[in-house]
Amino acid sequence: MDVEASRLIATALAIGLAAIGPGIGIGFIVSGALQAIGRNPEAQGTIVTNMFIGIVFAEALAIFGLVIAFLIGFGVI
């Protein structure tokens, strides 16, 4: 396997594997937020705000993977 081929595989693996955990995490976050809104619709504003903050924390992990994928893919590292 030459360097270019392994680079392509590494790029795909970096973002693919990095997306698994955050995907599950965001699912949990939104599920919890929707249940909370269902129980207490008046608190929707605060819940949605906090939900987005939580989503961003989980999403940051996938973004790290994406940055690494870009760095590998464009040959920076």
Place this chain on the structure above:
Amino acid sequence: MSGRNRIATFAIVLIVLGIIARIVFPTGEPAVSVRAEDILPGFTNSMFVMILVDIFLIVIAFLATRNMQLVPRGLQNVVEAVIEALFNFFSSINKKYTPAAFPVLATIFLLVIFSNWAGLLPGFGSIGFCYVSEEAATGTRLALSDPYAGLIPSPFAAAEGESTYLGCQPGESIIDLFRAPTADLNMTLALALIAFVYIEYWGFKALGIGYLGKFFNFKGGIVGFIVGVFELISEFARIPAFMFRLFGNIFAGEVLLIVMIFLLPLALPLPFYLFEVFIGFIQAFVFSVLTIAFIGLAVEAHGGHAEGEAHH
């Protein structure tokens, strides 16, 4: 004609136009650069746009406060509404420290949001200078950032004439004149360091030298010491987290848009543009919210003491 039919017609027209544009304006592979390119020696395109964004914000602030009225009208009204909404929102997260920290927080928010949105303006990634690069000259790769580059005469390519491609010629690369400032790691690193130093400043200001006791804890035995070390690591991990979160989101959005334009112009990128407007807002929002939230954590006295028990 019902609303749904109108939307379907609009989408079909866009798709047909996109296919026509794809045939009429031939393009090569999309060219993406991770780092910001120099437009002048030592002066990158992201620095250039950064200065433009700064000028925009300063001019808006100047115009809004030039002739202040007790009952605001026009621009002053808009700016006041934005600032007040921001202030109320930060207050809902941390009531005590928002008044003192608000200038920095609002500056971060406004700077980041306009930097993010600047990258969505037309011309970003399509206007630039052509140059012959070794990479492009040796390969078959045609460097043209997007199909619309052909519509805008490139300052160098137009002079040479006899072009089959309306933008850069085959064998030439494009250096973009504009680039979103937050799609440059230097800018996000600088912002992350500013936020980090500011958070630590508040920690030292509220707790004095005792703030270091959070990280170098010799009183709590071996467990307390290890917890302190973990605190220290997670404190410094915020810098790359801040840096990569912002850079990754904005740069990934740029790449996403370029790839979508490359696949099918007009119709496909449209929903993603909307999505990127939302992402730009969310990232600016999260950057400033995390700063105030971390300030709130930093000024708290060491947990596990009597006062710490009260809200656990």
